[in-house]
Amino acid sequence: MKNIKLHAIVLALIVISEMIGVIPISIGIGRIVLLPMLYALIFGMLLTPKFLNVAKEKEMLDASSLIGVTLMLLMARYGTLVGPTLPKILAASPALILQEFGNLGTVLLGVPLAVYLGLKRETIGAAHSVAREPNVALIGEKFGLDGAEGRGVMGVYICGTVFGTIFFGVMASVCGALGIFHPYALAMAAGVGSASMMTAAVGSLVAMFPDMKDQLAAFGAASNMLSGLDGLYMSVFIGLPMTEWLYRKFYKIKYGVEAPASDAKKEDEA
Amino acid sequence: MKTKDMVLAIAIFTVMSLFSNAITTKASSAAAIINSIPGLCILAIIALAGMIAAKFIPGGIPAAAWVVTIGCLVTVPGFPGAEFINAKVKLVNFVALCTPILAYAGISIGKDLDAFQKTGWRIVVLACAVFIGTYLASAVIAQFILKALGQI
Numbered sequence: 001m002k003n004i005k006l007h008a009i010v011l012a013l014i015v016i017s018e019m020i021g022v023i024p025i026s027i028g029i030g031r032i033v034l035l036p037m038l039y040a041l042i043f044g045m046l047l048t049p050k051f052l053n054v055a056k057e058k059e060m061l062d063a064s065s066l067i068g069v070t071l072m073l074l075m076a077r078y079g080t081l082v083g084p085t086l087p088k089i090l091a092a093s094p095a096l097i098l099q100e101f102g103n104l105g106t107v108l109l110g111v112p113l114a115v116y117l118g119l120k121r122e123t124i125g126a127a128h129s130v131a132r133e134p135n136v137a138l139i140g141e142k143f144g145l146d147g148a149e150g151r152g153v154m155g156v157y158i159c160g161t162v163f164g165t166i167f168f169g170v171m172a173s174v175c176g177a178l179g180i181f182h183p184y185a186l187a188m189a190a191g192v193g194s195a196s197m198m199t200a201a202v203g204s205l206v207a208m209f210p211d212m213k214d215q216l217a218a219f220g221a222a223s224n225m226l227s228g229l230d231g232l233y234m235s236v237f238i239g240l241p242m243t244e245w246l247y248r249k250f251y252k253i254k255y256g257v258e259a260p261a262s263d264a265k266k267e268d269e270a
Numbered sequence: 271m272k273t274k275d276m277v278l279a280i281a282i283f284t285v286m287s288l289f290s291n292a293i294t295t296k297a298s299s300a301a302a303i304i305n306s307i308p309g310l311c312i313l314a315i316i317a318l319a320g321m322i323a324a325k326f327i328p329g330g331i332p333a334a335a336w337v338v339t340i341g342c343l344v345t346v347p348g349f350p351g352a353e354f355i356n357a358k359v360k361l362v363n364f365v366a367l368c369t370p371i372l373a374y375a376g377i378s379i380g381k382d383l384d385a386f387q388k389t390g391w392r393i394v395v396l397a398c399a400v401f402i403g404t405y406l407a408s409a410v411i412a413q414f415i416l417k418a419l420g421q422i
Contacts, residue, residue: 013373014370017369035365036290038372041372045377048379055380060380061381067378068333069321073314073367074367076337077362079316079339079342102404105403110403122389130400131400134338140334151385155389155396159397160397167398175406182413185422189409
């Protein structure tokens, strides 16, 4: 907390990263976006003993003890994004509300794959949700972001930040072209709690079904607002317990022994 | 964490965010930077209120959930002062608040770099599965309900 050197380093990282600014890279099918937060992360890593050795052991430990708190300012902003849209959210149709449970699809597809790939407790962080800001905060608070669970959620968060937009844009195009789902259903599915991912997915659908433009945009935006509201509660009460349970099952199938408990520090010790 | 430490930590991050927000929003004048201060202070108070609630109110609800809920509540149309709060926090860029977090995260990750290298490509594969999983499952449910309601 009172590690002045750490805060000075961080301030320098912020200023340098923000000065570089957003770098969009076009790659034919869409855009990859590099944000200042990504440079701050990478430069921060480069300062540690393995590389430049500016940030020493003490700075690394102090930084990791502070991350849980740093996320709270962002969560406050997040709540204030949801609040003004609440009346509209409450007026949403049953289809919109129920499709929110589809966000648990990450668990059903993610946990078996994660265990198959040989990931251990990273699974809990990576597969319990689509890993947007509130999920990062939740994992950070429960397990710390420097443990296995934290690596999982941060990994998926970064992937989402860098290529999530393009991924959702392409995925919506493919599903739209397959013709299995109605465009309305695909627009509702686009809202996963990230405005940029939703916009990309809806954008692809609008390009394919221009005469439904307004409905698609409205469904996408409403579903995204809903995910913003319920995403965190869904993770706390359903997603995370379900992931833990499924992880233990698949771990036992693969390794034949009970999954070891988390070695991460618990919140009350932090 | 002691309440005193929470206040100090939030104060430090608020100052950090002032910098990242000023550069992100390309604040060209001192006035533009000063304008973002009330919003940041409101966010700091919401964050502190949520953390203190999580600490003293039993039930084990995470601070993140408290903070989001309080932030949501005070900006719901009709809540006393919601319009004022909303106008002020709007001047604080959401993405700018992420930069200080990831700067601290980068430094703290330094000690786990080996573990990161080991899991790196697997997490990328998994991230794709996570995106596909949420999208397809939501689409299946929406399709089913819309059909059942006769809306498509």
